[in-house]
Amino acid sequence: MAEVDHHIAQWVRGHLPYLALALLLVWVLRLKGADVRHRWFAFLMYFINKNTKNPKIEELKRDFFSSLGSVASHDPVLRKQNGIKILEIGVGTGVNFSYYPDGSHLIVVDPNPHFANYYNENRKKYPNIHSEEILSLQVRRRTRLRGRGPGEAMTGVADSSVDVVVVTLVLCSVDNVDQILKQVLRVLVPVSPPALGRLLGGKFYALEHVREFDNNHWVRQSLQEWLTISGLWPFLFDGCCLNRDCLAAIRSAGFSKVEAVMSYTPLTSIHFQLIKPHLEAIAIK
Ligand SMILES: C[S@@+](CC[C@H](N)C(=O)[O-])C[C@H]1O[C@@H](n2cnc3c(N)ncnc32)[C@H](O)[C@@H]1O
Numbered sequence: 563m564a565e566v567d568h569h570i571a572q573w574v575r576g577h578l579p580y581l582a583l584a585l586l587l588v589w590v591l592r593l594k595g596a597d598v599r600h601r602w603f604a605f606l607m608y609f610i611n612k613n614t615k616n617p618k619i620e621e622l623k624r625d626f627f628s629s630l631g632s633v634a635s636h637d638p639v640l641r642k643q644n645g646i647k648i649l650e651i652g653v654g655t656g657v658n659f660s661y662y663p664d665g666s667h668l669i670v671v672d673p674n675p676h677f678a679n680y681y682n683e684n685r686k687k688y689p690n691i692h693s694e695e696i697l698s699l700q701v702r703r704r705t706r707l708r709g710r711g712p713g714e715a716m717t718g719v720a721d722s723s724v725d726v727v728v729v730t731l732v733l734c735s736v737d738n739v740d741q742i743l744k745q746v747l748r749v750l751v752p753v754s755p756p757a758l759g760r761l762l763g764g765k766f767y768a769l770e771h772v773r774e775f776d777n778n779h780w781v782r783q784s785l786q787e788w789l790t791i792s793g794l795w796p797f798l799f800d801g802c803c804l805n806r807d808c809l810a811a812i813r814s815a816g817f818s819k820v821e822a823v824m825s826y827t828p829l830t831s832i833h834f835q836l837i838k839p840h841l842e843a844i845a846i847k
Pocket residue numbers: 607651652653654655656657671672673674677711712713714729730731732735736737738
């Protein structure tokens with residue numbers, strides 16, 4: 563058995579009381595409904611982002627987003643200021659500001675209204691980015707709005723109007739990945755020939771945790787499957803699925819070019835072992 567699977571088996575044994583607590587939490591959340599779950603998830607993301615700063619992850623993200631600097635905006639005013647127009651889907655608390663070029667114009671979408679305060683607090687720290695309020699604060703009701711969450715609809719974002727679309731840790735929890743990708747292609751500007759030596763617009767950046775891609779790590783794979791199919795993980799973490807093959811979805815969405823790397827995130831804590839396999843993809847419309 564691979565070493566990592568041994569760690570996971572050990573973790574499960576050592577955390578049985580916590581798993582029991584998780585079940586209790588499930589029961590309370592079931593009683594209190596979707597709003598409490600949205601509130602809980604927004605707080606959890608805020609707490610994790612505030613308390614688990616990891617320089618290696620920051621470096622990974624800095625590397626990943628570094629090519630944003632070579633995108634030239636389709637908007638002549640922004641282009642003059644070296645800014646670009648970015649749409650971030652599933653912005654959450656707003657953890658990506660520091661990777662965006664100065665002078666950029668950021669529009670954001672998120673269906674969970676309880677992220678708004680955290681996001682608004684955070685964006686005040688980045689006056690160098692012209693960021694807007696969260697576009698839609700519509701709460702998803704999983705049964706009635708299935709497949710029509712904001713990222714799937716994005717009626718407030720015009721066709722061919724943004725230079726770059728960003729998602730980080732979002733495709734795992736949307737209702738319909740294919741529909742989101744259709745929307746990404748709709749709102750991205752078409753790519754023009756390089757201007758002034760730089761690519762003109764039309765790029766999609768996705769940094770996502772994904773299904774274990776190495777079959778040797780069958781314990782992790784099985785846990786990811788079981789926790790997702792049972793509904794336990796999605797229930798606790800606002801729809802998050804551990805077993806999605808996001809790369810296959812991106813490859814078949816209709817982008818003209820997809821560059822992708824699958825690897826393991828440098829997350830050392832045992833708590834994050836199930837979300838270690840991750841995908842870095844940059845696609846061009
Ligand atoms: C794990 S959080 C990631 C937040 C942030 N992108 C980050 O990297 O910390 C997932 C985010 O996706 C959002 N989300 C879930 N379903 C969505 C949908 N259908 N459309 C847009 N955003 C969605 C959630 O509300 C949440 O903010």
